[in-house]
Amino acid sequence: MRGTVQLFNYGYYLLYKGKSLYTAVQCETVEPFVPLREQLLKLAYASYISELLTHIMPHEEVNPAAFDLLLSSLKLISDENEVLGARYFDINLMKISGFFPRLLSCVVCAKNVLNDRGTIVFTASKGGVLCSQCSQNEDEGIPVSRGTLVLTNRLSSMEPDFLKKLKIAPQFYEEMAEITKEFWKFILERELKTLNFINNVKDMNKKER
Numbered sequence: 001m002r003g004t005v006q007l008f009n010y011g012y013y014l015l016y017k018g019k020s021l022y023t024a025v026q027c028e029t030v031e032p033f034v035p036l037r038e039q040l041l042k043l044a045y046a047s048y049i050s051e052l053l054t055h056i057m058p059h060e061e062v063n064p065a066a067f068d069l070l071l072s073s074l075k076l077i078s079d080e081n082e083v084l085g086a087r088y089f090d091i092n093l094m095k096i097s098g099f100f101p102r103l104l105s106c107v108v109c110a111k112n113v114l115n116d117r118g119t120i121v122f123t124a125s126k127g128g129v130l131c132s133q134c135s136q137n138e139d140e141g142i143p144v145s146r147g148t149l150v151l152t153n154r155l156s157s158m159e160p161d162f163l164k165k166l167k168i169a170p171q172f173y174e175e176m177a178e179i180t181k182e183f184w185k186f187i188l189e190r191e192l193k194t195l196n197f198i199n200n201v202k203d204m205n206k207k208e209r
């Protein structure tokens, strides 16, 4: 049974509940997600979404929406682009858990920010973006482009199969990473440990090039 209980293996398990741990008595693999164990960067991103889920969802609670999201995100990380898979997970977990930020209109004055030619900032503590006027009196927050806001918003309503066709510029990925990092830090009141893991692997890959 060793293969079926490997990290990130998706399968059916018949478990026997002991005093503090479960014993697996029968297992069957559905999808082994081999690349998640063989490629370090994919492993790092898969670990990141697992850590996030552990903090956001109550232990052992049945949640089909969160389960489906985890599965489709692991598939994207494994077979496609690991950053896209992680951001898809972040954004849709915000939605499932009821924390989704306001991205297309200002949280203070409700003005549509997509027509705003000034600097728009994202502030996790305010629950979304501030227009160029309202952000003048605000010292926290990170500047974000309108393209990133539209894209982030779209990721929350797209089917994973359509995502594969998306071509996303590195700048948008960087901004989305900043938004989600700030957001979860505020919600969880801590920084996720796996973010360091991701950064270490990226540094290592840079040095090897």
Ligand SMILES: [Zn+2]
Pocket (backbone or CB within 6 Å): 106, 107, 108, 109, 110, 111, 130, 131, 132, 133, 134, 135
């Ligand atoms: Zn405003």
